[in-house]
Amino acid sequence: MLKNYFKIAIAVLKRRKFFTFISLFGISFTLTILMVLTAFVDKVVGDNYPDKKRDRSLYINRIQESGKDNLQSSTLSYYFLSHYTGMMKTPVKVAISSAFNGTNTYVNNKKIAVNYKYTNAEYWDVLDYDFTEGKAFNNLQVTNADRVAVISEDMKREYFGDVPSVVGKYIEADNVNYRVMGVVKNVPITDYMLYSDIYLPYTVSKANYKDKGYMGGYMGILLANSPGDVQKMHDEYENLMKRVPVERKEFTHLYSHANTFLSAYLDTGNEQHSGVSIALLAISIFVFIFTLLPTLNLVNINITRIMERSSEIGVRKAFGASSKTLVYQFIVENLILTLLGGVLGVALSLLALYVINNANLIANLELSINFTVLFIGLLVCLVFGLLSGVYPAWRMSKLNVVTALKAQ
Numbered sequence: 001m002l003k004n005y006f007k008i009a010i011a012v013l014k015r016r017k018f019f020t021f022i023s024l025f026g027i028s029f030t031l032t033i034l035m036v037l038t039a040f041v042d043k044v045v046g047d048n049y050p051d052k053k054r055d056r057s058l059y060i061n062r063i064q065e066s067g068k069d070n071l072q073s074s075t076l077s078y079y080f081l082s083h084y085t086g087m088m089k090t091p092v093k094v095a096i097s098s099a100f101n102g103t104n105t106y107v108n109n110k111k112i113a114v115n116y117k118y119t120n121a122e123y124w125d126v127l128d129y130d131f132t133e134g135k136a137f138n139n140l141q142v143t144n145a146d147r148v149a150v151i152s153e154d155m156k157r158e159y160f161g162d163v164p165s166v167v168g169k170y171i172e173a174d175n176v177n178y179r180v181m182g183v184v185k186n187v188p189i190t191d192y193m194l195y196s197d198i199y200l201p202y203t204v205s206k207a208n209y210k211d212k213g214y215m216g217g218y219m220g221i222l223l224a225n226s227p228g229d230v231q232k233m234h235d236e237y238e239n240l241m242k243r244v245p246v247e248r249k250e251f252t253h254l255y256s257h258a259n260t261f262l263s264a265y266l267d268t269g270n271e272q273h274s275g276v277s278i279a280l281l282a283i284s285i286f287v288f289i290f291t292l293l294p295t296l297n298l299v300n301i302n303i304t305r306i307m308e309r310s311s312e313i314g315v316r317k318a319f320g321a322s323s324k325t326l327v328y329q330f331i332v333e334n335l336i337l338t339l340l341g342g343v344l345g346v347a348l349s350l351l352a353l354y355v356i357n358n359a360n361l362i363a364n365l366e367l368s369i370n371f372t373v374l375f376i377g378l379l380v381c382l383v384f385g386l387l388s389g390v391y392p393a394w395r396m397s398k399l400n401v402v403t404a405l406k407a408q
Contacts, residue, residue: 008333019301020337026298027341028348030290035349036356038376039367041283044190045262050129051194055227057126058234059264060085061193061219064271065251073269075099076256077216078202078209082120084240085220090233095119095126095221098205100196103174105159112158115195116173118202118209118218124150126223127194134167134182137201141181145203149178152186155197173198174206188365193219193265214247214254222258234258291383299391327394335382 014020048054060081064073078096085094097119105112124136129150137148149171151159160166170177178200187195202209207217224233237258246254255271257263266275313326346369353367 008329010336019304023298023301023337024341024344027338028345031342031345032348032352033290034287035345035369035376036352036367037283037286038372039349039353039369042372043188043365043367045265047188047191049185050127050187051191051221051261052128053126053223054261056224056230057261058222058224058230058237058258059193059219059261060222060237060256060258061264062267062269063214063254063256064269065214065246065248066253066255066271067251070250071270072215073271074215076218076220077211077213078218079212080214080216081218081220084244085222085237087240088222088233088236090224090229090236091222092225093122093126093223095123095223096202096218097123097194097199098202098217099192099219101217105172107159114155114173114197116198116200117196118200118205120202123199123221126221129187130185132183132185133165134180136199137181142201142203145201147176147178147204148181148201149173150182150184150199151180152184152197154186156183171198173200176204178204189362190365331386331390335386338382 051057061075062073063076063080064071066072075098078098081094081096085091098117100115100117102113102115105114121137121139121142129136132153134150136150137146141148151166151171155171156166159171160169166180166183169180171180172178178198184199189195202218209216222233222237224230237256241254241256244254244256246252259267263274263276266279268275268278316326350369353369357366
């Protein structure tokens, strides 16, 4: 039976080339957009390089002070992070790093854009960067404010060219020369908390990292001994913050949280608005609208396509075919159509990801298709097939035999 339905479906698709093209284009294009979006989200949220201990880490990247009529929110000062997290007992390590800043440098009269950030020595223990050569700077070098640096693979290639090793060579950033200690695998810029071209000791920063103000340019990562200690570490930081006084009289409340990676990554900078909720709502609305419109379009196309076959339906009903049989046949036909669109969508997705990766639209971001994306894509195909095929098939099954034959 299924074999016959398949043959009928292929014959119908060949006979109605225009409808077939419109249907396949709608399905495959929509699927391509959804799969690229899913690949992007999966890469940004799911890729844990170099943050491989995420299951036992909490992230502090904002502090907010608010009063009756005013509010200020920012990343934190180095002093605040080192002083208050130093009081905690649960974390075994605390990585502190600044947000990345940009500057320009020149090599052989060629301008190179450089992003740099400052870190403490524990940063290299908490995070697992892959070193292609050399090593990270240590605590003694940080304490001595040695002008040393760890650079990315891209920065090595762009600044030094195609040379086998750059450890011991000097690189200039923000008009200062630094001795290269090591080279690490690139981090995509979308991982803004960890990305940089050059990593420097915080003690060589031109800003006053000893300033006791609460706000500054730094973020922290608390590392617990085990995943089971994460909740304890979270509660300890929350209790600690309740004892920290507000900085100035015009403020009445002070907020700072040790969050999971996703909550920290999507932090809106406002205590009253959850970034996770906003992101989920925005993605849900986008996906809903982007799937609903082509689905409704497919329903209309299917109704038109099926109603043109009213004479066939009338003849089959006259020879005893039941409504259930006809509904089943047309749903199967529609599923075949949507699965063909799904296969085409997967091929277009691979092509789109290849183009995006080679265009280097986002620094160091390498999108890839994976089984999760593939499963979601196929699931979307089946949903498309059912949603756009059930109603036309049901409407077709209700056709009166005489009315159907008269339509000829």
